Amino acid sequence: MPWTSETVQSIGRSRALHFEDYLRRGERAREDAQKHQRIASRECRYCYYVSHDLAGQAFTEWQCMSCVETQMHSNTAVPKLCDKCADNLEACVRCGGSREWQTPSEEGKPR
Numbered sequence: 815m816p817w818t819s820e821t822v823q824s825i826g827r828s829r830a831l832h833f834e835d836y837l838r839r840g841e842r843a844r845e846d847a848q849k850h851q852r853i854a855s856r857e858c859r860y861c862y863y864v865s866h867d868l869a870g871q872a873f874t875e876w877q878c879m880s881c882v883e884t885q886m887h888s889n890t891a892v893p894k895l896c897d898k899c900a901d902n903l904e905a906c907v908r909c910g911g912s913r914e915w916q917t918p919s920e921e922g923k924p925r
């Protein structure tokens with residue numbers, strides 16, 4: 815199939831939608847729009863809003879990096895820490911970093 819101007823237009827439109835989704839995610843991340851759900855899933859803002867839904871749907875066995883307990887997770891984006899260790903360390907289950915932080919541009923501003 816030749817690469818027509820319709821193909822170019824159609825890919826362009828799809829890119830525009832992805833781009834808007836990306837920007838919206840960024841806004842939600844900055845506002846922490848779903849803080850309640852984010853805290854409930856024990857994730858930091860980056861992991862919850864930005865790096866989400868890149869996971870494959872398959873039950874995956876994984877090991878907590880802290881207590882080395884083996885667990886099952888419902889998709890391939892396995893956490894780094896189990897809920898218990900994440901709570902003890904006040905860490906994000908997904909990246910293992912602090913659950914709450916401010917970006918350099920947010921520092922010093924009231925939230």
Ligand SMILES: [Zn+2]
Pocket residue numbers: 878879880881882883895896897898899900
């Ligand atoms: Zn653990």
Ligand SMILES: [Zn+2]
Pocket residue numbers: 857858859860861862906907908909910911
């Ligand atoms: Zn994280």
